[in-house]
Amino acid sequence: MSxxxxxxxxxxxxxxxxxxxxxNIPQTYTDLQIVISARSTYSSWIDYCTAWYNGDRxxxxxxxxxxxxSSGTGGSGDSATTAVxxxxxxxxxxxxxxxxxxxxxxxxxxxxxxxxxxxxxxLDMASTSTYNLGLWATLxxxxxxxxxVTFYAGxxxxxxxxxxxxxxILRQGV
Amino acid sequence: MSMFPIxxxxxxxxxxxxxxxxxxxxxxxxxxxxxxRAAGATSxxxxxxxxxxxxxxxxxxxxxxxxxxxxxxxxxxGGGYGLIGYSASNSNTTGIFSTVIxxxxxxxxxxxxxxxxxxxGMDINASGSNSGLxxxxxxxxxxxxxxxxxxxxxxxxxxxxxxxxxxxxNTSSATGA
Numbered sequence: 001m002s003x004x005x006x007x008x009x010x011x012x013x014x015x016x017x018x019x020x021x022x023x024n025i026p027q028t029y030t031d032l033q034i035v036i037s038a039r040s041t042y043s044s045w046i047d048y049c050t051a052w053y054n055g056d057r058x059x060x061x062x063x064x065x066x067x068x069x070s071s072g073t074g075g076s077g078d079s080a081t082t083a084v085x086x087x088x089x090x091x092x093x094x095x096x097x098x099x100x101x102x103x104x105x106x107x108x109x110x111x112x113x114x115x116x117x118x119x120x121x122x123l124d125m126a127s128t129s130t131y132n133l134g135l136w137a138t139l140x141x142x143x144x145x146x147x148x149v150t151f152y153a154g155x156x157x158x159x160x161x162x163x164x165x166x167x168x169i170l171r172q173g174v
Numbered sequence: 175m176s177m178f179p180i181x182x183x184x185x186x187x188x189x190x191x192x193x194x195x196x197x198x199x200x201x202x203x204x205x206x207x208x209x210x211r212a213a214g215a216t217s218x219x220x221x222x223x224x225x226x227x228x229x230x231x232x233x234x235x236x237x238x239x240x241x242x243x244x245x246x247x248x249x250x251x252g253g254g255y256g257l258i259g260y261s262a263s264n265s266n267t268t269g270i271f272s273t274v275i276x277x278x279x280x281x282x283x284x285x286x287x288x289x290x291x292x293x294x295g296m297d298i299n300a301s302g303s304n305s306g307l308x309x310x311x312x313x314x315x316x317x318x319x320x321x322x323x324x325x326x327x328x329x330x331x332x333x334x335x336x337x338x339x340x341x342x343x344n345t346s347s348a349t350g351a
C-alpha cells in the first residue's frame with residue numbers, strides 16, 4: 001500500500017546543540033520530506049541552516065538559490081562545498097517566540113543517481129527591514145543511498161523548541 | 175499515514191469567505207489547501223486571513239513573486255489581518271481559479287508565534303499572473319494555539335466552487351538520534 005507522509009522521526013532541540021542528526025533512515029520509502037520549525041541562539045536576527053548526508057564532509061555538494069530580502073530579490077549559489085544550504089531562519093534578536101519554517105524535499109534518496117533535493121523557507125518578523133524567504137535547489141554528487149542527514153545550525157545552536165520532523169513518502173504501486 | 179483531513183469547505187454561492195473553527199488540537203502541523211477565485215471584479219485579489227478571530231494589529235507578511243517579467247518582493251507588518259497569496263478574481267476568464275497551499279507548523283504551541291508559509295500560483299492567462307512564496311507571522315500579545323482560521327478574499331468574498339481543505343499532520347515519537 002502506498003503511504004503518503006509517514007512519520008519516521010522527530011527531534012526537538014534543547015538549545016545546547018548546533019546540529020541535529022537523523023540516523024538509520026529506513027530504506028523502505030521512495031522520497032523523504034523534512035519539516036523544520038527552527039530558531040537559532042546566534043546573536044543576530046538571522047542564521048543559516050545547512051545539511052549534509054551520511055556524515056560525508058567532502059566537497060561534493062552544490063546549491064542554487066532564489067531569494068527575497070528587504071533589499072530586493074536575487075539569486076546565488078555555491079559549488080564544491082561540504083554541505084548544502086537549505087534555508088535561513090530567525091536568530092536571537094528576531095523577536096520572542098519567532099521561529100522559521102522550512103520544508104525540505106528529498107526525492108529518490110535510495111537511488112544510485114546523484115541526490116537532488118529542494119527546500120522552501122520563510123524567515124518572517126514583525127519588521128519590513130529584516131526578512132528572508134526563498135527556495136534552494138541542492139545536489140549531493142554521490143551514488144550512495146542516504147542513510148543519515150545532519151542539519152547544522154550555522155552560527156549558533158538550534159534554540160529550545162526547534163522541531164525537526166522526518167517523513168517517508170512511498171509512491172503508488174510499491 | 176500522518177496527513178488527516180480535518181474539514182473541507184466548498185463555497186456554495188458567491189460572496190462568502192470560509193471559517194474553520196474548533197480546529198482539533200491533536201496534530202503537530204496544519205496544511206490548508208485552497209482552490210479559489212474571488213467574487214469581486216478587480217483584476218486580482220489578495221488572499222486574506224485571520225487567526226482566532228484576532229483583529230489586532232498583529233500580522234506581518236512578505237512575499238517573493240514572479241510576475242512573468244521579474245521577481246519582486248514586498249513586506250508589511252502591523253496590519254489587522256495577514257496576506258498569504260494572490261487569488262484570481264471574477265474579472266479573469268471564466269473558470270480560472272488559483273492555488274494556495276499553506277503550512278502552519280506547531281500550531282498548538284503556546285511558546286511559538288505562528289509562521290505561515292505558502293506556495294501560491296495564480297496564472298490568469300494574461301498580464302497580472304503571479305507565482306510566489308509567501309510568509310506571514312501572527313504575534314498576538316499572548317501566544318496562543320490556533321483554534322480558528324478565517325480565510326478568503328475581500329468583502330466580495332469567494333466565488334462559488336472555491337474549495338478550502340484543512341489537513342492535520344502528525345509526527346513520530348521516535349527520534350532517530
